[in-house]
Amino acid sequence: MKAMKDPAAATSDQGRDRLLDELLNHRDSVLCLCLGYARDPVQAEELAQEAYLKALKSVGSLKDHRAAKVWLCRIAKHTCLDHLKRERIGREAVKDCGPRTIEDRSPETLVLEREQRQLIKRSIQRLPRKLRDVFIMREYAELTYEEIARVLGRRIGTVMSRLNRARRALAGLVREEEHGT
Amino acid sequence: MEHNGENLEKIRQSIRQEKNAARPQLEAAGFRAKLKSRLALESMPRLPRQTPGLWAFFKSRPLGAAASAAGLLALGTALWFLVLAPSLRRPTGTLEEHILRVLHQSSLAEQAVAEPLLSPGVLNTPFPDRVPDQEIPLILYKALKKLRPASAFPDIEEEPDAPAGNSHDSELKEKNRFFYEILKHIKEV
Numbered sequence: 001m002k003a004m005k006d007p008a009a010a011t012s013d014q015g016r017d018r019l020l021d022e023l024l025n026h027r028d029s030v031l032c033l034c035l036g037y038a039r040d041p042v043q044a045e046e047l048a049q050e051a052y053l054k055a056l057k058s059v060g061s062l063k064d065h066r067a068a069k070v071w072l073c074r075i076a077k078h079t080c081l082d083h084l085k086r087e088r089i090g091r092e093a094v095k096d097c098g099p100r101t102i103e104d105r106s107p108e109t110l111v112l113e114r115e116q117r118q119l120i121k122r123s124i125q126r127l128p129r130k131l132r133d134v135f136i137m138r139e140y141a142e143l144t145y146e147e148i149a150r151v152l153g154r155r156i157g158t159v160m161s162r163l164n165r166a167r168r169a170l171a172g173l174v175r176e177e178e179h180g181t
Numbered sequence: 182m183e184h185n186g187e188n189l190e191k192i193r194q195s196i197r198q199e200k201n202a203a204r205p206q207l208e209a210a211g212f213r214a215k216l217k218s219r220l221a222l223e224s225m226p227r228l229p230r231q232t233p234g235l236w237a238f239f240k241s242r243p244l245g246a247a248a249s250a251a252g253l254l255a256l257g258t259a260l261w262f263l264v265l266a267p268s269l270r271r272p273t274g275t276l277e278e279h280i281l282r283v284l285h286q287s288s289l290a291e292q293a294v295a296e297p298l299l300s301p302g303v304l305n306t307p308f309p310d311r312v313p314d315q316e317i318p319l320i321l322y323k324a325l326k327k328l329r330p331a332s333a334f335p336d337i338e339e340e341p342d343a344p345a346g347n348s349h350d351s352e353l354k355e356k357n358r359f360f361y362e363i364l365k366h367i368k369e370v
Binding site for chain 2 (some may be wrong): 027073167170171
Protein backbone atom coordinates (compact mmCIF):
# COMPACT_ATOMS: atom_id res chain seq x y z
CA MET A 1 0.00 0.00 0.00
CA LYS A 2 1.30 3.40 -0.92
CA ALA A 3 1.18 5.70 2.08
CA MET A 4 3.08 8.59 0.52
CA LYS A 5 2.64 10.23 -2.80
CA ASP A 6 5.76 10.51 -4.85
CA PRO A 7 7.37 14.02 -4.82
CA ALA A 8 6.84 14.63 -8.55
CA ALA A 9 3.13 14.01 -8.23
CA ALA A 10 2.92 16.22 -5.16
CA THR A 11 4.72 19.02 -7.00
CA SER A 12 2.39 18.70 -9.95
CA ASP A 13 -0.59 18.74 -7.56
CA GLN A 14 0.70 21.95 -5.98
CA GLY A 15 1.30 23.48 -9.39
CA ARG A 16 -2.19 22.55 -10.45
CA ASP A 17 -3.66 24.08 -7.29
CA ARG A 18 -1.77 27.29 -7.90
CA LEU A 19 -2.97 27.40 -11.46
CA LEU A 20 -6.50 26.67 -10.35
CA ASP A 21 -6.39 29.54 -7.85
CA GLU A 22 -5.06 31.83 -10.51
CA LEU A 23 -7.84 30.90 -12.89
CA LEU A 24 -10.46 31.08 -10.16
CA ASN A 25 -9.71 34.80 -9.77
CA HIS A 26 -11.83 35.28 -12.87
CA ARG A 27 -14.63 33.07 -11.60
CA ASP A 28 -17.17 35.92 -11.29
CA SER A 29 -16.75 36.97 -14.90
CA VAL A 30 -17.01 33.39 -16.13
CA LEU A 31 -20.06 32.64 -13.99
CA CYS A 32 -21.83 35.83 -15.00
CA LEU A 33 -21.06 35.14 -18.63
CA CYS A 34 -22.54 31.66 -18.28
CA LEU A 35 -25.53 33.14 -16.47
CA GLY A 36 -26.27 35.22 -19.54
CA TYR A 37 -26.61 32.08 -21.65
CA ALA A 38 -28.06 29.71 -19.06
CA ARG A 39 -31.61 29.08 -17.99
CA ASP A 40 -30.94 29.57 -14.30
CA PRO A 41 -28.07 30.05 -11.82
CA VAL A 42 -27.70 26.31 -11.25
CA GLN A 43 -27.19 25.67 -14.94
CA ALA A 44 -24.84 28.65 -15.11
CA GLU A 45 -22.68 27.10 -12.41
CA GLU A 46 -22.65 23.77 -14.28
CA LEU A 47 -21.54 25.50 -17.44
CA ALA A 48 -18.86 27.46 -15.62
CA GLN A 49 -17.54 24.24 -14.06
CA GLU A 50 -17.44 22.61 -17.48
CA ALA A 51 -15.61 25.61 -18.89
CA TYR A 52 -13.04 25.48 -16.08
CA LEU A 53 -12.48 21.76 -16.62
CA LYS A 54 -11.90 22.35 -20.32
CA ALA A 55 -9.54 25.21 -19.53
CA LEU A 56 -7.51 23.12 -17.08
CA LYS A 57 -7.21 20.32 -19.60
CA SER A 58 -5.94 22.62 -22.32
CA VAL A 59 -3.91 24.94 -20.10
CA GLY A 60 -0.94 24.37 -22.40
CA SER A 61 -2.59 26.56 -25.02
CA LEU A 62 -2.49 29.56 -22.67
CA LYS A 63 0.64 31.41 -23.74
CA ASP A 64 0.35 34.57 -21.67
CA HIS A 65 -1.02 34.22 -18.14
CA ARG A 66 -2.05 37.88 -18.17
CA ALA A 67 -4.56 36.99 -20.85
CA ALA A 68 -6.13 34.29 -18.69
CA LYS A 69 -9.41 36.16 -18.24
CA VAL A 70 -9.97 36.61 -21.96
CA TRP A 71 -8.90 33.01 -22.60
CA LEU A 72 -11.30 31.70 -19.95
CA CYS A 73 -14.17 33.82 -21.20
CA ARG A 74 -13.60 32.52 -24.71
CA ILE A 75 -13.74 28.92 -23.48
CA ALA A 76 -16.83 29.70 -21.41
CA LYS A 77 -18.57 31.29 -24.39
CA HIS A 78 -17.87 28.24 -26.57
CA THR A 79 -19.01 25.90 -23.81
CA CYS A 80 -22.28 27.80 -23.43
CA LEU A 81 -22.91 27.93 -27.17
CA ASP A 82 -22.21 24.22 -27.48
CA HIS A 83 -24.59 23.57 -24.66
CA LEU A 84 -27.27 25.75 -26.25
CA LYS A 85 -26.86 23.87 -29.47
CA ARG A 86 -27.15 20.54 -27.72
CA GLU A 87 -30.03 21.35 -25.49
CA ARG A 88 -31.71 23.92 -27.73
CA ILE A 89 -32.59 25.79 -24.62
CA GLY A 90 -32.50 28.94 -26.67
CA ARG A 91 -35.85 27.92 -28.10
CA GLU A 92 -37.34 26.78 -24.82
CA ALA A 93 -39.26 29.11 -22.68
CA VAL A 94 -37.18 30.41 -19.85
CA LYS A 95 -38.91 28.83 -16.93
CA ASP A 96 -37.42 30.40 -13.90
CA CYS A 97 -34.51 32.69 -13.37
CA GLY A 98 -35.74 34.49 -10.31
CA PRO A 99 -34.41 34.70 -6.80
CA ARG A 100 -35.30 31.91 -4.45
CA THR A 101 -34.38 33.72 -1.32
CA ILE A 102 -36.97 34.93 1.16
CA GLU A 103 -37.37 38.66 0.80
CA ASP A 104 -39.36 41.28 2.56
CA ARG A 105 -41.16 42.35 -0.61
CA SER A 106 -44.78 41.42 -1.21
CA PRO A 107 -45.54 38.23 -3.14
CA GLU A 108 -47.18 40.30 -5.92
CA THR A 109 -44.00 42.34 -6.37
CA LEU A 110 -41.90 39.20 -6.44
CA VAL A 111 -44.13 37.58 -9.04
CA LEU A 112 -44.10 40.69 -11.21
CA GLU A 113 -40.33 40.96 -10.96
CA ARG A 114 -39.90 37.33 -11.85
CA GLU A 115 -42.17 37.68 -14.86
CA GLN A 116 -40.23 40.72 -15.97
CA ARG A 117 -36.95 38.83 -15.67
CA GLN A 118 -38.33 35.92 -17.68
CA LEU A 119 -39.51 38.29 -20.38
CA ILE A 120 -36.11 39.94 -20.61
CA LYS A 121 -34.29 36.63 -20.61
CA ARG A 122 -36.49 35.41 -23.45
CA SER A 123 -35.77 38.58 -25.37
CA ILE A 124 -32.01 38.15 -24.91
CA GLN A 125 -32.25 34.60 -26.21
CA ARG A 126 -34.06 35.91 -29.28
CA LEU A 127 -31.22 38.28 -30.20
CA PRO A 128 -29.07 37.31 -33.18
CA ARG A 129 -26.03 35.35 -32.01
CA LYS A 130 -23.41 37.99 -32.77
CA LEU A 131 -25.34 40.69 -30.94
CA ARG A 132 -26.25 38.39 -28.06
CA ASP A 133 -22.62 37.38 -27.44
CA VAL A 134 -21.46 41.00 -27.20
CA PHE A 135 -24.41 41.99 -25.02
CA ILE A 136 -23.90 39.13 -22.55
CA MET A 137 -20.16 39.78 -22.32
CA ARG A 138 -20.75 43.43 -21.58
CA GLU A 139 -23.84 43.39 -19.38
CA TYR A 140 -23.45 40.08 -17.55
CA ALA A 141 -19.70 39.44 -17.43
CA GLU A 142 -18.93 43.18 -17.37
CA LEU A 143 -15.95 42.79 -19.67
CA THR A 144 -14.37 45.93 -21.11
CA TYR A 145 -14.70 46.70 -24.81
CA GLU A 146 -11.09 45.70 -25.27
CA GLU A 147 -11.58 42.37 -23.51
CA ILE A 148 -14.68 41.62 -25.58
CA ALA A 149 -12.76 42.49 -28.72
CA ARG A 150 -9.99 40.06 -27.73
CA VAL A 151 -12.45 37.27 -26.84
CA LEU A 152 -14.18 37.62 -30.19
CA GLY A 153 -11.08 38.44 -32.20
CA ARG A 154 -12.73 41.63 -33.55
CA ARG A 155 -11.91 45.34 -33.46
CA ILE A 156 -13.14 47.53 -30.63
CA GLY A 157 -15.18 49.56 -33.12
CA THR A 158 -17.01 46.43 -34.22
CA VAL A 159 -17.73 45.53 -30.61
CA MET A 160 -19.12 48.98 -29.87
CA SER A 161 -21.28 48.96 -32.95
CA ARG A 162 -22.61 45.49 -32.20
CA LEU A 163 -23.33 46.43 -28.62
CA ASN A 164 -25.28 49.48 -29.73
CA ARG A 165 -27.28 47.39 -32.18
CA ALA A 166 -27.84 44.73 -29.54
CA ARG A 167 -29.22 47.24 -27.04
CA ARG A 168 -31.58 48.78 -29.56
CA ALA A 169 -32.73 45.38 -30.81
CA LEU A 170 -33.24 44.14 -27.27
CA ALA A 171 -35.29 47.17 -26.29
CA GLY A 172 -37.47 46.50 -29.32
CA LEU A 173 -37.82 42.82 -28.49
CA VAL A 174 -38.77 43.58 -24.90
CA ARG A 175 -41.42 45.99 -26.12
CA GLU A 176 -42.67 43.36 -28.52
CA GLU A 177 -42.84 40.73 -25.75
CA GLU A 178 -44.66 43.16 -23.47
CA HIS A 179 -47.25 43.85 -26.13
CA GLY A 180 -47.52 40.19 -26.96
CA THR A 181 -48.15 39.12 -23.38
CA MET B 182 -35.62 56.87 -28.19
CA GLU B 183 -36.77 57.74 -24.70
CA HIS B 184 -38.76 54.56 -24.67
CA ASN B 185 -35.65 52.60 -25.58
CA GLY B 186 -33.74 54.25 -22.73
CA GLU B 187 -36.45 53.24 -20.26
CA ASN B 188 -36.43 49.71 -21.55
CA LEU B 189 -32.64 49.52 -21.31
CA GLU B 190 -32.76 50.64 -17.72
CA LYS B 191 -35.36 47.96 -16.99
CA ILE B 192 -33.15 45.36 -18.69
CA ARG B 193 -30.09 46.38 -16.68
CA GLN B 194 -32.05 46.28 -13.46
CA SER B 195 -33.36 42.83 -14.31
CA ILE B 196 -29.83 41.57 -15.04
CA ARG B 197 -28.63 42.97 -11.71
CA GLN B 198 -31.44 41.16 -9.92
CA GLU B 199 -30.63 37.94 -11.74
CA LYS B 200 -26.97 38.22 -10.78
CA ASN B 201 -27.89 38.91 -7.17
CA ALA B 202 -30.09 35.86 -7.20
CA ALA B 203 -27.18 33.80 -8.40
CA ARG B 204 -24.95 34.91 -5.52
CA PRO B 205 -25.05 31.54 -3.76
CA GLN B 206 -23.58 29.99 -6.91
CA LEU B 207 -20.93 32.68 -7.01
CA GLU B 208 -19.56 31.65 -3.61
CA ALA B 209 -15.91 30.92 -4.18
CA ALA B 210 -15.40 28.09 -1.69
CA GLY B 211 -18.26 25.93 -2.94
CA PHE B 212 -17.34 26.43 -6.56
CA ARG B 213 -13.70 25.58 -5.94
CA ALA B 214 -14.54 22.46 -3.92
CA LYS B 215 -16.88 21.18 -6.61
CA LEU B 216 -14.34 21.85 -9.31
CA LYS B 217 -11.61 20.07 -7.38
CA SER B 218 -13.73 16.98 -6.83
CA ARG B 219 -14.65 16.90 -10.52
CA LEU B 220 -10.98 17.27 -11.42
CA ALA B 221 -10.08 14.40 -9.11
CA LEU B 222 -12.77 12.25 -10.69
CA GLU B 223 -11.59 13.07 -14.19
CA SER B 224 -7.97 12.30 -13.40
CA MET B 225 -8.78 8.88 -11.92
CA PRO B 226 -7.55 6.05 -14.11
CA ARG B 227 -10.47 4.47 -15.87
CA LEU B 228 -10.94 0.74 -15.99
CA PRO B 229 -11.27 -0.64 -19.47
CA ARG B 230 -14.90 -1.13 -20.22
CA GLN B 231 -15.73 -4.78 -20.35
CA THR B 232 -18.47 -5.85 -22.64
CA PRO B 233 -19.90 -9.22 -21.72
CA GLY B 234 -19.23 -11.78 -24.40
CA LEU B 235 -21.83 -14.09 -25.83
CA TRP B 236 -20.39 -17.01 -23.92
CA ALA B 237 -20.53 -15.10 -20.64
CA PHE B 238 -24.16 -14.29 -21.33
CA PHE B 239 -24.96 -17.95 -22.00
CA LYS B 240 -23.10 -18.98 -18.90
CA SER B 241 -24.75 -16.51 -16.60
CA ARG B 242 -28.28 -16.90 -17.91
CA PRO B 243 -28.71 -20.38 -19.37
CA LEU B 244 -32.50 -20.29 -19.27
CA GLY B 245 -32.71 -16.86 -20.77
CA ALA B 246 -30.22 -17.79 -23.46
CA ALA B 247 -32.15 -20.96 -24.33
CA ALA B 248 -35.39 -19.01 -24.50
CA SER B 249 -33.75 -16.41 -26.72
CA ALA B 250 -32.34 -19.08 -29.02
CA ALA B 251 -35.73 -20.83 -29.24
CA GLY B 252 -37.43 -17.53 -29.95
CA LEU B 253 -34.94 -16.70 -32.67
CA LEU B 254 -35.39 -20.14 -34.21
CA ALA B 255 -39.17 -19.80 -34.20
CA LEU B 256 -38.91 -16.36 -35.70
CA GLY B 257 -36.54 -17.62 -38.40
CA THR B 258 -38.84 -20.54 -39.26
CA ALA B 259 -41.88 -18.30 -39.46
CA LEU B 260 -39.97 -15.90 -41.66
CA TRP B 261 -38.94 -18.75 -43.95
CA PHE B 262 -42.44 -20.12 -44.39
CA LEU B 263 -44.19 -16.79 -44.67
CA VAL B 264 -41.78 -14.73 -46.72
CA LEU B 265 -38.78 -16.50 -48.16
CA ALA B 266 -40.21 -19.83 -49.31
CA PRO B 267 -43.17 -18.36 -51.25
CA SER B 268 -40.91 -15.87 -52.92
CA LEU B 269 -38.52 -18.67 -53.96
CA ARG B 270 -41.38 -20.76 -55.30
CA ARG B 271 -42.89 -17.91 -57.23
CA PRO B 272 -41.99 -18.30 -60.89
CA THR B 273 -40.49 -15.41 -62.72
CA GLY B 274 -40.60 -14.32 -66.33
CA THR B 275 -43.40 -14.48 -68.89
CA LEU B 276 -45.93 -17.29 -69.08
CA GLU B 277 -44.37 -18.52 -72.28
CA GLU B 278 -40.96 -18.76 -70.66
CA HIS B 279 -42.49 -20.57 -67.75
CA ILE B 280 -44.24 -23.14 -69.93
CA LEU B 281 -41.04 -23.68 -71.89
CA ARG B 282 -39.18 -24.22 -68.66
CA VAL B 283 -41.72 -26.78 -67.50
CA LEU B 284 -41.71 -28.60 -70.82
CA HIS B 285 -37.91 -28.70 -70.93
CA GLN B 286 -37.82 -30.23 -67.51
CA SER B 287 -40.32 -32.83 -68.54
CA SER B 288 -38.96 -36.12 -69.85
CA LEU B 289 -42.37 -37.46 -70.72
CA ALA B 290 -43.26 -38.93 -74.05
CA GLU B 291 -44.75 -36.93 -76.87
CA GLN B 292 -48.29 -37.83 -75.90
CA ALA B 293 -47.81 -36.73 -72.37
CA VAL B 294 -46.58 -33.31 -73.32
CA ALA B 295 -49.74 -31.73 -72.09
CA GLU B 296 -49.45 -33.24 -68.65
CA PRO B 297 -47.18 -30.59 -67.17
CA LEU B 298 -49.59 -28.03 -68.47
CA LEU B 299 -52.36 -29.73 -66.60
CA SER B 300 -50.62 -29.80 -63.27
CA PRO B 301 -51.55 -27.10 -60.84
CA GLY B 302 -49.04 -24.36 -60.70
CA VAL B 303 -48.64 -24.03 -64.44
CA LEU B 304 -51.87 -22.69 -65.76
CA ASN B 305 -52.76 -21.66 -62.26
CA THR B 306 -49.64 -19.63 -61.83
CA PRO B 307 -50.04 -15.94 -61.12
CA PHE B 308 -49.51 -15.30 -64.82
CA PRO B 309 -53.02 -16.01 -66.10
CA ASP B 310 -54.19 -13.29 -63.78
CA ARG B 311 -52.20 -10.90 -65.87
CA VAL B 312 -52.67 -12.57 -69.27
CA PRO B 313 -56.13 -12.47 -70.84
CA ASP B 314 -57.68 -15.98 -71.04
CA GLN B 315 -57.97 -15.99 -74.81
CA GLU B 316 -54.22 -15.44 -75.18
CA ILE B 317 -53.23 -18.48 -73.13
CA PRO B 318 -53.71 -21.06 -75.95
CA LEU B 319 -51.65 -18.94 -78.30
CA ILE B 320 -48.88 -18.76 -75.77
CA LEU B 321 -49.07 -22.52 -75.29
CA TYR B 322 -48.91 -22.99 -79.02
CA LYS B 323 -45.83 -20.81 -79.33
CA ALA B 324 -44.18 -22.66 -76.51
CA LEU B 325 -44.83 -26.03 -78.06
CA LYS B 326 -43.63 -24.85 -81.44
CA LYS B 327 -40.38 -23.65 -79.99
CA LEU B 328 -39.84 -27.07 -78.47
CA ARG B 329 -40.61 -29.14 -81.52
CA PRO B 330 -40.33 -28.68 -85.26
CA ALA B 331 -43.58 -27.95 -87.04
CA SER B 332 -43.60 -31.38 -88.65
CA ALA B 333 -43.79 -33.01 -85.28
CA PHE B 334 -47.22 -31.52 -84.78
CA PRO B 335 -49.87 -34.06 -85.61
CA ASP B 336 -52.73 -33.10 -87.85
CA ILE B 337 -55.17 -31.39 -85.65
CA GLU B 338 -58.16 -32.76 -87.47
CA GLU B 339 -56.83 -36.28 -87.11
CA GLU B 340 -57.86 -38.24 -84.06
CA PRO B 341 -54.96 -40.26 -82.59
CA ASP B 342 -55.08 -44.00 -82.70
CA ALA B 343 -56.60 -45.15 -79.56
CA PRO B 344 -54.56 -48.02 -78.29
CA ALA B 345 -56.93 -50.41 -76.63
CA GLY B 346 -55.86 -52.42 -73.66
CA ASN B 347 -55.03 -51.91 -70.06
CA SER B 348 -55.55 -48.94 -67.75
CA HIS B 349 -52.17 -47.50 -68.68
CA ASP B 350 -53.31 -47.33 -72.29
CA SER B 351 -56.54 -45.62 -71.33
CA GLU B 352 -54.54 -43.08 -69.33
CA LEU B 353 -52.40 -42.40 -72.38
CA LYS B 354 -55.53 -42.05 -74.45
CA GLU B 355 -56.88 -39.54 -72.00
CA LYS B 356 -53.63 -37.55 -72.18
CA ASN B 357 -53.72 -37.60 -75.96
CA ARG B 358 -57.29 -36.45 -75.94
CA PHE B 359 -56.39 -33.52 -73.80
CA PHE B 360 -53.43 -32.69 -76.00
CA TYR B 361 -55.59 -32.60 -79.10
CA GLU B 362 -58.19 -30.59 -77.32
CA ILE B 363 -55.54 -27.98 -76.68
CA LEU B 364 -54.36 -28.02 -80.27
CA LYS B 365 -57.91 -27.68 -81.54
CA HIS B 366 -58.44 -24.78 -79.28
CA ILE B 367 -55.21 -23.23 -80.54
CA LYS B 368 -56.46 -23.56 -84.11
CA GLU B 369 -59.73 -21.89 -83.21
CA VAL B 370 -57.85 -18.97 -81.76
